Amino acid sequence: MGRYILQRFISLIPIVFGISVLVFLILHLVPGNPVLVILGTEATDESVKALTHQLGLDQPLIIQYSRWIGGVLHGDFGVSIRTSADILPELLKRFNVTFQLTVFSILISWIIAIPIGMLSAVKAHSPIDVIARSISMLGISIPNFAIGTLLLLMLSLIFNWFPPLQFANLWDDPATWFKKLILPAITVGIVLAGGLMRMTRSSFMETLDKDFIRTARAKGNSKGQALLHHAFRNSSIPILTLAGMQFGYLLGGSVIIEQLFSIPGLGQYILDGIYHRDYPVVQGGVLFVAIIFVVVNLIVDIIYSKIDPRIKY
Amino acid sequence: MKKSAVLIPMLAISLVFSACSSKSSQGTMADTNKASAPSQLIVAAEQEPVGLDPNKVPAASSKRIYSLVYDTLTVMDNDFNVKPSLADSWTYSEDGKTLTMKLHPGVKFHNGREMTSDDVKYTFTRILDPATGALSKSSFSSIESMDTPDKNTIVFKFKTIDTTFLANATSAFSSIVPKEVADLNKEAVGTGPFMLDKIENGQYVLLKKNPNYFKTDQPKVDSIKFQLMKDESERLAAVRSGAVDLSMVSTESAKLLENSKNIKVTSFLSAEYGYLGMNVAKKPFDDVRVRQAISYALDRNEIANTVYKGQGVPSGPISPALKAFALSVSEFPSYTKNLDKAKQLLKEAGYENGFETVIDTEAMYQDLVDASQVIQQQLQQIGIKATINKMEEAAYVEKWKSKNMTTMVGRNSSGTNPDRSLRFFFSTTGTANVWNYSNKEYDALVQKALETTDEAKRKDLYNQAQKMVVNDAPNVFTASPKIFYAVSDKVQGFNPTAAGEQYALIQASVSGKK
Numbered sequence: 095m096g097r098y099i100l101q102r103f104i105s106l107i108p109i110v111f112g113i114s115v116l117v118f119l120i121l122h123l124v125p126g127n128p129v130l131v132i133l134g135t136e137a138t139d140e141s142v143k144a145l146t147h148q149l150g151l152d153q154p155l156i157i158q159y160s161r162w163i164g165g166v167l168h169g170d171f172g173v174s175i176r177t178s179a180d181i182l183p184e185l186l187k188r189f190n191v192t193f194q195l196t197v198f199s200i201l202i203s204w205i206i207a208i209p210i211g212m213l214s215a216v217k218a219h220s221p222i223d224v225i226a227r228s229i230s231m232l233g234i235s236i237p238n239f240a241i242g243t244l245l246l247l248m249l250s251l252i253f254n255w256f257p258p259l260q261f262a263n264l265w266d267d268p269a270t271w272f273k274k275l276i277l278p279a280i281t282v283g284i285v286l287a288g289g290l291m292r293m294t295r296s297s298f299m300e301t302l303d304k305d306f307i308r309t310a311r312a313k314g315n316s317k318g319q320a321l322l323h324h325a326f327r328n329s330s331i332p333i334l335t336l337a338g339m340q341f342g343y344l345l346g347g348s349v350i351i352e353q354l355f356s357i358p359g360l361g362q363y364i365l366d367g368i369y370h371r372d373y374p375v376v377q378g379g380v381l382f383v384a385i386i387f388v389v390v391n392l393i394v395d396i397i398y399s400k401i402d403p404r405i406k407y
Numbered sequence: 408m409k410k411s412a413v414l415i416p417m418l419a420i421s422l423v424f425s426a427c428s429s430k431s432s433q434g435t436m437a438d439t440n441k442a443s444a445p446s447q448l449i450v451a452a453e454q455e456p457v458g459l460d461p462n463k464v465p466a467a468s469s470k471r472i473y474s475l476v477y478d479t480l481t482v483m484d485n486d487f488n489v490k491p492s493l494a495d496s497w498t499y500s501e502d503g504k505t506l507t508m509k510l511h512p513g514v515k516f517h518n519g520r521e522m523t524s525d526d527v528k529y530t531f532t533r534i535l536d537p538a539t540g541a542l543s544k545s546s547f548s549s550i551e552s553m554d555t556p557d558k559n560t561i562v563f564k565f566k567t568i569d570t571t572f573l574a575n576a577t578s579a580f581s582s583i584v585p586k587e588v589a590d591l592n593k594e595a596v597g598t599g600p601f602m603l604d605k606i607e608n609g610q611y612v613l614l615k616k617n618p619n620y621f622k623t624d625q626p627k628v629d630s631i632k633f634q635l636m637k638d639e640s641e642r643l644a645a646v647r648s649g650a651v652d653l654s655m656v657s658t659e660s661a662k663l664l665e666n667s668k669n670i671k672v673t674s675f676l677s678a679e680y681g682y683l684g685m686n687v688a689k690k691p692f693d694d695v696r697v698r699q700a701i702s703y704a705l706d707r708n709e710i711a712n713t714v715y716k717g718q719g720v721p722s723g724p725i726s727p728a729l730k731a732f733a734l735s736v737s738e739f740p741s742y743t744k745n746l747d748k749a750k751q752l753l754k755e756a757g758y759e760n761g762f763e764t765v766i767d768t769e770a771m772y773q774d775l776v777d778a779s780q781v782i783q784q785q786l787q788q789i790g791i792k793a794t795i796n797k798m799e800e801a802a803y804v805e806k807w808k809s810k811n812m813t814t815m816v817g818r819n820s821s822g823t824n825p826d827r828s829l830r831f832f833f834s835t836t837g838t839a840n841v842w843n844y845s846n847k848e849y850d851a852l853v854q855k856a857l858e859t860t861d862e863a864k865r866k867d868l869y870n871q872a873q874k875m876v877v878n879d880a881p882n883v884f885t886a887s888p889k890i891f892y893a894v895s896d897k898v899q900g901f902n903p904t905a906a907g908e909q910y911a912l913i914q915a916s917v918s919g920k921k
Binding site: 124125126127128130131132133134135137138140141142144145176177178179184187188243246247249250251254255256257259260261353354355356358359362363366369370371 | 449455457458464465466537538539540541542544545592593607608609610611634635636637638640641643644645647648649650651799800801802804805806807808838839
């Protein structure tokens with residue numbers, strides 16, 4: 095196990111290196127120039143030249159890259175071109191927000207999807223199943239910004255309610271935290287639940303057909319016991335795979351939701367960076383997200399072996 | 408049984424929300440009961456500020472903040488007349504080339520130090536230094552030297568007569584900054600009505616009242632919070648529910664809000680105008696007849712009606728908002744749609760069957776995309792087939808600056824004085840003349856206007872220049888939009904105009920009544 099984890103961490107090195115080169119090249123090769131974005135359409139040629147030089151953007155690409163990656167290897171992600179604020183502290187701050195939203199959203203999706211998915215499987219092809227499947231289809235089909243906008247406008251119109259303006263950490267101010275995040279978490283949760291519900295249903299249906307379930311029932315276990323003790327663990331691997339992917343994906347920041355509900359998360363930060371061609375912010379941000387994604391996948395793999403002892407590394 | 412399983416959670420959720428809302432209204436009630444409770448104005452901000460150095464940062468999101476933190480020598484009133492601010496009074500010499508300004512005595516920067524003529528001299532030296540990369544450098548290129556005979560007197564000597572100096576000095580880009588602060592993006596130290604209290608990245612900017620402000624009756628509120636809300640529907644919901652006090656809204660949203668309780672919608676005609684710009688150095692736009700044909704083919708009323716939902720006004724090179732100088736569009740022959748004339752001009756230029764071209768526009772602004780589509784359809788009527796290329800802001804700006812575009816649909820601010828509208832955008836050496844347009848006669852005309860102190864003569868010169876640039880048509884000007892604000896009825900005295908939002912914010916007050 096320890097060796098496996100080490101191997102996985104070593105495999106991170108080429109991935110991260112590859113990503114760093116790719117992001118750097120893509121950013122520098124697409125049209126758009128951060129200096130012009132900063133100075134605006136009215137800038138004079140000399141001010142453009144002065145700022146380009148000051149930011150070191152007149153250096154050859156290879157030098158710019160090695161400067162940046164050298165800094166990153168020393169834990170220095172550099173400063174934003176636009177705001178000259180340090181990037182790493184900002185990334186961590188934003189990640190903290192995105193992480194809390196992600197966990198909340200995933201929880202909501204589980205609360206919705208797993209019980210209903212199980213019920214659907216047990217009562218397969220019954221009216222309950224049909225309704226549940228239709229609802230999950232709806233969850234998959236409606237774009238999340240539509241749900242979010244609808245929730246926000248309806249609540250403000252009907253209940254005259256609007257989420258708090260500021261984000262607060264769960265541990266600092268749980269009430270504000272809840273009010274700020276409940277709508278985005280429901281919005282994201284509903285969309286995730288759609289896919290997860292279908293995965294839960296099919297995975298359970300497959301397990302329920304297995305011989306060991308019949309054996310468990312034959313031993314005198316009730317239907318519920320068989321479902322919870324015998325089927326649950328055996329069905330959970332595909333569900334966990336999907337949930338793990340959703341989790342990793344969300345940790346990269348859900349741009350639209352963050353924008354709609356003014357949540358100062360990672361997605362907003364990186365997107366702003368892209369708009370303004372804030373090279374170090376985007377480079378650092380994407381690298382950061384890539385590392386997180388790989389680590390989350392590793393954690394999911396480790397959990398597999400805990401749930402299913404047959405899986406060994 | 409099954410019904411209740413669905414109903415109970417729904418009921419619970421609605422209870423939570425109604426509980427929350429009643430709690431928050433109790434909160435505001437309690438606030439109003441305390442008469443001396445600090446008043447806060449909450450403004451929805453579409454974008455985050457990107458640094459607060461007034462001499463260097465052009466972004467509108469930054470400008471709306473630093474124009475409250477800093478002061479300028481002069482200010483504009485709502486009719487674009489120049490009024491005193493940091494400069495109490497001024498006199499010009501006989502030849503019009505020397506300007507002596509008396510500064511308001513005893514004005515203090517937020518760090519407590521008294522502002523003197525040395526700071527004024529420092530600021531303009533900073534603006535004129537190429538290494539600063541200041542935005543208004545070209546506006547002040549006529550300054551030859553400055554003198555500071557005493558701490559409250561500053562004397563400007565000009566190379567040529569510059570009739571726009573006092574108007575240019577109202578720009579927040581020429582805010583007076585203290586000489587001891589090295590990096591004004593890290594520290595904001597002005598003399599203005601508000602002091603920077605806190606910036607929370609990605610969330611808000613908080614300004615608090617400057618208790619020692621030299622205009623003792625301003626500002627009216629104890630603090631202003633610019634709350635970041637990038638999404639229009641979020642801003643709408645926030646204004647409706649009273650979570651923010653005022654927000655800029657789109658024309659469509661303004662219509663939606665017209666009949667809402669507790670909200671009033673105020674608007675003003677913007678100093679901006681939409682345009683179709685053509686690269687005069689590129690075929691077929693190097694032929695003035697082609698450009699004129701396009702001008703005759705466009706129906707500006709249709710653009711004003713569809714793009715700006717009937718709230719726009721056809722505009723020439725100076726937005727009609729600048730009443731004193733904008734020539735009525737009826738003075739421009741090509742503003743009357745005339746397809747026969749347009750086709751005739753195209754034929755003379757050798758493009759009887761039209762041609763294909765590209766319109767670059769900025770995808771982020773819906774009005775520009777809409778305008779491109781209307782223009783595309785209107786050009787089809789004279790055989791010009793245009794493809795629209797929607798670009799992202801960074802790429803668009805780069806193309807705009809490259810002077811190598813084909814045609815572009817955009818929006819410019821014609822500014823608060825005609826020199827900016829005409830010389831800055833269309834003289835051969837104008838900073839924003841990216842169209843390769845060059846007309847010696849025009850250059851001489853706007854330069855002469857700049858040096859003409861007689862108001863009537865000056866206006867006449869600017870009239871000629873407007874006609875000339877419309878006739879030469881490096882840009883085909885379309886319409887000026889209206890700017891809409893949704894304002895909570897708790898807010899009094901907020902009357903924004905094209906002169907500048909900051910003047911309205913300083914006068915705004917908030918009462919507790921809901």
